[in-house]
Amino acid sequence: MFEKALTGSRRYWVWVFILLSIIGVGFIAYMRQYTYGLGITGMNRDVSWGFYIGQFTFLVGVAAAAVMVVLPYYLHNYKKYGRITVLAEFLAVPSVIMCLLFIFVDLGQPFRIMNVILHPTPNSVMFWDAVVLSGYLLLNILVGWTVLGAERKEVPPPKWIKPFIYIAIAWAPSIHIVTAFLYSGLPGRHLWLTAIMAARFLASAFASGPALIIIISLIVRRFTNFDPGREAIQTLGKTITYTMILNVLFLGFELFTGLYSNIPGHMHPFQYLYAGLEGHGKLVPMMWISSILAVIALILLINPKTRRNESTLAVAAVVVFTSLWIDKGFGLVVGGFIPNPLERVTEYWPTIPETLITLGVWAIGFLILTLLYKVAVSVKEEVVYDKYGEKQVKLFK
Amino acid sequence: MYNSRNIIIGLIIFAAFVTFPFYNNFGKAVTKPDPKLDTPEIQKFPENERRCVEPKEFMKAGHMQLLNGWRDSVVRYGNRIYVNDAGKEFEISLQNTCMKCHSNKKKFCDECHNYAAVKPYCWKCHIEPKEKET
Amino acid sequence: MSINRREFLKIAGISTVAGIGAPWAINEILNRGVEAARVLPGLEALVAKRWAMVIDTRKFRTADDYKRVMDACHRIHNVPDIENPKHEVKWIWTDTFEHAFPGQEHKYMPEDIKHKPFLLLCNHCERPMCVRVCPTKATFKREDGIVMMDMHRCIGCRFCMAACPFGARSFNWRDPRPFIKEENKEFPTRMIGVVEKCTLCYERLAKGLKPACVEESNGGLIFGDLGDPNSEVRKILSSTYTIRRKPELGTEPSVYYIIGGNENV
Structure with a gap:
């Protein structure tokens, strides 16, 4: 099937070339980081994780979100998702790859990464995170590829794939729960030491991931012949409505406990993020943008008129994604380090090489996404009818 | 054969990739290594006491395993004394034992390592002995 | 044709796996050869059930008292002197009361204690969080508590x-070597990209010497075995009121502080 990714329109190749150039720039920046050390980034002794780990955390959520499509389809036989399950699975694959790459570029000694496997350490959450992430990656490649291959031959998927599908469904939340445990088990990091962390992670994941699937579905429909289906997109809109409400609620719970209890350690990170602490407030504008976007998203999503309108739904999806990206990819990780264990404030802001490397990793993700989607969409364009006999292309070529 | 163009291009890229070590090292003049044991520190010993911690043949083939074992012994298990088969004791230390005798790192370590194109990272942390430029 | 290709791919896959696995297997076999020889701890090594330290802050009065102790540590361990606080590496350093013991300060405490520097270093916790989270066992607890x-x-x-609640760990954000003024040739430096911290002078204990900071402290730092009821640290702990940093987190620090101002020695 892969040969389908090797032929394409001029537009397809221009897009691939743009991604490759961004990857190239990111790679050069990474070579500099590799020789100079991580001091080339904005990270420091006090804020020892930054943009990279933030992106990792956010993308684990995007990867896990495939389950929001796969679960209704396979467990509740929600037929409208039949066409897009493979899009969700193929979104999970580059997301997990990006997660692993962000971990890799964040390591001080990246070529020792195999030490995690050579010296397995079950008491470390990081070890389990590596296990669940690689497992999830393999499951999604296996399931997505097999089911798409069956669709291409216009036969039902083989029976042996079923158990893997069910395992993948159960596995998806685990990757995000374990990632939340990276943070929520650490004493002395008040912003993170909260039992609701895993729940909040899941809520934000199940909002940002499906939001991205909506955006991508609309793009796919615009630029290819494949139609993911209006109703599937609408149902995803409902999903992100509920999960976004939950996410905002959970954040509200955190703010209440932190601020009402009046415990200084619990208040400080929130003060730093939303008001500034001891005259330091680099993240304040970002956090308020995130909050305002969250409110706009809720207005657009809860109001049935704007949710049913695909243009406003698209805006809502972009807004949800951006709001959560700021909140999780930036605020949550950096905020946890401020103030430091000695109650001093050192700030963090990504540097240019750090940003280029980050963009490079995202470009690798989008390249893999593009190739996988090219295959999936080409298959679907050829097959013309989905397995329920409905036309899944807009027009015949 | 269909798709022959893609296959041939793919094969050329693959072959170029696989043979990289060969042409990368091609034409680089590498003389046969000839590690020397004639440091002043070793010369000080009487002829019959010029013995390394283990026999020369073992050290030649297995010094990396020995050093790995030494490393874990000191860092992880706190055992700093090495007893060899002859019952002789040595302090386990790359900097303070090995290199005190083999003070000619360039001749003793680097020559072989360069020849074999291996780059052990020992010296990124362990301080090498001062040598006169030759 | 298609079956042949499939079989070819299978064989190729298997050989790839074998190719990746072979060096590991060969290494395993070679490693077994070395175990025959014996290793021992040094005869004169200082041993303990659990090492601990008492910091008698009353004995630290002048800037030099602190400097001597910190310099001794950083000099013998080749700790780089990086001025940029963002990339700083430190094994033992000072901070004021409200930062050393956050939450314990109040407005009306004696001025000399409020402004006095307190020595800070790795607490060598009984239940170290850093060890719990390390994915490679690169940081671990020795049997003597180090x-x-x-x-x-x-x-x-x-x-x-991220896990250490005491800020005791430093990362090598860049190559530390250019920042080491005078190398101690008996001890290694570190390389880019690894984490370091106080090791309680394990290399000196092995030779029967107390930690460098203790030696330079003129009795301000008392070092001993918590497992020995007759040790000096146990005697002090049972007779003098001492506090530890963030005991509420349950990591059980092994560094105890006698808090006192400058006048009442």
């Missing part, structure tokens, strides 16, 4: 830095 670093194994993920 929380050790294996710089050879550290992958530089910095999970331990």
